[in-house]
Each structure stands twice: as structure tokens, then as C-alpha cells.
Amino acid sequence: MAPVENSARATLLMESPGDRADLPAILSKFAERRVDYIVLAGGDGTVRDVLTCGAGIFGESWPPLIVLPNGKTNALAVDLGLPLNWSLTEALDAIHSGQIEQRRPLAVSLRDNANARVQGFVLGAGAYTAAIQLGQKAHKKGAFNSLGVGITVAGSLLQALFGSGGNVWRRGTPMRLFDGDGREVEHSGIGRLDERFLLFTSTLRRFPAGLRPFLNGNASTMRTAMLDSSSRSLLLRLPMMIRGKISEGMRRAGYQVVESDSIQLDISDRFILDGEAFPGGRYQLSLGPKLRFVVP
Template sequence: MATPIYEFGQMPRHAATTAPGSTRRPSRETARKAGEAPCVGVIYNPRSHGNQGADFDCGVSPHVHIAKPGDRSQLPTALTEFAERGIDLLVINGGDGTVRDVLTCGAAIFGDNWPAIAVLPKGKTNALTVDLGVPADWTLQDAIDALDSGSRVRRRPIEISTKADAERGHAGSRVLGFILGAGAFTKATQAGQSAHRLGAFNSLAVGVTTAWTIAQALFAGAENPWRKGSRMRIELGAQRTAMAHSGRGDTEYRQLLFASTLERLPAGTRPFGKLKAGLKLVALDQISRRTAALLPLAIMGREVANLRERGIHQLSAPEFTLEIDDQFILDGEAFPAGEYRIGQGPELHFVAP
């Protein structure tokens, strides 16, 4: 719950929690009487871009319990208290990074018995709320009202664990999020930080960084990090079938990897083409400048002939393994080189208008 990019070891993980999943009392949502106020727990991140200088109203209702964790290490305590209250609605007030931290810490506490979740888009990036159709001015009261009168959107976050921990069945090392990227995506994340400093956020920031990424693919030299990408090996499914490579450039490298379980992305981008549900990937080999010129069409979901032969791979998989020699990014957070298993976490029910 901080703005800089941290390494994997600094992430809040399940093992950091102090309460088992059994601490959660049954939700009162299905037992509430007509007109009875729901029990609501709010994680408020005062460092989120949209919250800076804002004084959150802590006297909304006696049924609304607000926690302001000073850092990630305080999240488990706050979420455990919410679980013991049997909250009907968990409201996350922050951006994508805050969502990632809350879901990661909450997995060991709520287990398979999560409350409904609402997200107030208060971060520099709010890709999840774009997918949920939540407006930028959504308030806490709007989210509470939507618990009974709004819609529900089901999503499963990406679940990442080291390959070694996954093979040993160590659930404590899992981290949950929604957008994963590597290669040029890591460079784009750094460019996005610069765009934020220039005042570009959300879809505008996505547009700026996407344009810069395409420009680098078009004009940078072959050894430029944007075009060279990262050495990585991707194996699909439980059978660990090696992802195909077009043969363009070094077959041990991918220029870019992007994966998500979201179905709608900022700025109207559709990098996965017609693929919509589940865990989706798009990987770029070291594509030619001619193919790079077609990237705007591919990113917007337009039909482009012979994509795979050109070195652009769009596919879905229930899980995959990633062996990478460089950092990769999950919701703005840097993870170090290594071997990882990437799958899908629990199905969560998000409240939407």
C-alpha cells in the first residue's frame, strides 16, 4: 500500500497473516431482514492518489467500520477484525495496488468465504473498476446501496506462487492481482510512473504508455531493451506444454508478455482479441518493425492476418509457468527473476452499479 515498486519479498503474503480462515464468522447478508443495514468493512488507503489530502468521513454509520492501515503489515489485523465481525461488504478504497494487497492478505483470512467486495477507484490506475463498470465518482454510500440494488460481477484474480512453493503446496506464498506483464511491459510500467508525474492517470496514462511502447518497437534498435524484451520460458497448462514461438528473433526471448483475468481494460484496449473470460495471455516475440506498425490494430482487438506467424500470440490457459531472467510486474509491483506458477485464485463477487 505504497507508491514505489517493491520486490517480491516485501509483499504481504498469506504467511504474514496471524489468523486462520476459520476466524471468519458467517456473513449476515443472506440473513439480513428487509431494510436492515449491512455490516461494512472499509480498507482506506490514505496514500492512494485520489485520497491525498482528503478526510474520509468515519462517522457514516455505526454499521460501517473503517480501517486505515499505515502500511501493508497492518492489513492482516484490520482484515481479521472485519472477518470476526462477519461483514457483508468489504470496501477497498484505493487503486489496483491496494486491491492486490488486500486480496493477497485476505486470502488466508477469508478462505472460500469472502464477503461481497466493492472498490472505490482512488488510485493512479484503476483497471479493475474499469472492468466492473464503476464510475470515477463512486462513493462509499453508492457502494453500500449497490450491495442490495446493484449488480454482481464475478472475477477470479491471477494467483502467483513460486514454482518451488507451488510444488510443495505452500499456500502462504501466493499473491493475488489482476494484471501481469513482463519484458517491455516492465519498461512501460516505469514509463507509466513518469506519465503519472506529468499528470496522466487511468486511461490517459494507459494511452500514453501504449503509444510510447509502440514507438519504441518501431524505432528502437534490436538491442534496445524495449525491443529485446526478456529471456523467458512459458509453459501452458498442468501438462506444461511449451508456448509456441514464431522463430522471429531469439527464440529464448519474448519482447513482451501481458496476462489478465479482466474482461474490459482501460482506454478500450483489447489485446487478447476475441478472448474474454478466464486467464488470458498475449506474448510478443521479437517482432519486425512492419509487424510493430500493426500493433495499434491488434491492441484494439482488430483482425490482423497471420498474427502468430508474425510473432503475436493470443491465447487462454487455466494456468501457466513462467521462468524469467528479469523482473515482471503484477499490478504495479515488481517481482524478481525466477520460476513461477501463474493460475487463478478464488471466485470473488464484486459489487457494481
């Protein structure tokens, strides 16, 4: 950890972790030094790793965070309204001239082991998992951020619309959801009752490529969108879903959005949290700590 003086006479403690295993020690040093701010240079995966590794160190009392969106996907930065080319100098200036936005991450833990917990902002399962794999192929071809997300959404829709019944893009995933009171989240009855075609959960409201599936609610609300089946009549309404427009006909066809502070998820297949896959199991989804972010 090397102190560096910047032009504004602020002392910057620079750290470059080799991998995720280095983060707990680095964050412990920051906590011991009682730093005023923590700067994260990276994308959504970097934010997920820092929040997860720092949960036992900072708990509910994180210092304000500054995100420099340098990753392949930067959904949090889009929601915060950060320029994708935001520099460290501009971010430090914003400490004095900018504002503070509050966000709460998702806290995802195993129900039989609460210590096995990760934190992030965007969770998806079912067809979302296949879509992320498609997005990674787009990244390899140089399509990042909004372009990569746009290609992923369009490609996923085409695969689901024109794939055969046994195609991975049209299959449901065994999963069951329960609200904070233990009541099972209602299923439309279209398709298998113990399956959903797609699950998407986040506390964010704005996403890359102009996606806004959750128009209502605030930054302290966990919202979950579910498609019960891959019926083509429902998939053709995807442009309305990603703009947050829900009709009664869409609900009857098997699309719904629920808001809750807590959800139990039983899933047999893996799910994705901020770009990384996690194994199936019995999980508790809840709201993480109230985090403060410096914005322009």
C-alpha cells in the first residue's frame, strides 16, 4: 500500500489486488486507516467482489464509495448516472462539487449457512444465464456496455422465438420463490408450476442500452421480474417489458414484477450475480447495507 499525494493534497492509498483473495487484507488496511472514501476501478464484478469481501469488515458502515466504470458491464454506473470515461481526477473533484446517491445491494446467502453470502446488484436465472453466456461472446468481439447489452437482448430474443421446444433458450428452469412471510410467489399456471423461464432481480432502476424494466420503486427496494414460460406471445412483448410497461394481458400470459425486502429462492440450476455464476441451492435474497456513492 503506497501513499501518493495528488494535486488536491489528498493522500491516496493505491492498491492493485492480484485476485479476489487479496481483497480482505486490503480492505482491512483501509478500515484501520479510517479512509474517507474507497475508489473502485472496474465493472459490476469488481463492485460485487469488494462488497462481498468487505461485508465482515465494514458491516453497515461503509465509507462513501467512488466507482470508476472500467469494466465490461457497468450497470451500477449507468444507474448512478456516471460517465463511462469518468477519471479519478474528476471523481475527486466531485467529492466537493458533486452529490451523494444511496443504493442498497442484494445480499444473497445460503439458507442453511448465512455466512456463505455474496453481495451484488443484478441477479438472474433461467434464460438469463444463457443470455449472459451470449453476452460474454459479444465481449470477446469488443462489444461492451450498452452495445454488448443490446446485442445480448436482441440475440436472446431471436434464439427464444425461433428455437425448438427442447432448445436451451426455450426450456424452463426448476425454481420456486417465496416472499418474506414464506408464501410462495404466485405462478400464472402457464407451463410447469415448479419452473420459471426467466428470473431477474435488482435494486437498480436504470440499466445499459436504455433498459428500464422497473419504472416504479426507489433505490431501497428489491424488485423481481419473472417470466413463467417461453410462449412466443409473451416473448413478443419483451420490448414492453424492458421499458417497464406491464399490461393485464401480460400478467395473464405469465409475466409479473414483485417488490419485497426479502425473497427465498430454491433453484436447481446455477444463477448469475453481476456476471458470475453460482451453484443452485436454497437461497435467501435480502437487502444489503445502505451504501453512499459519489456522483457528478
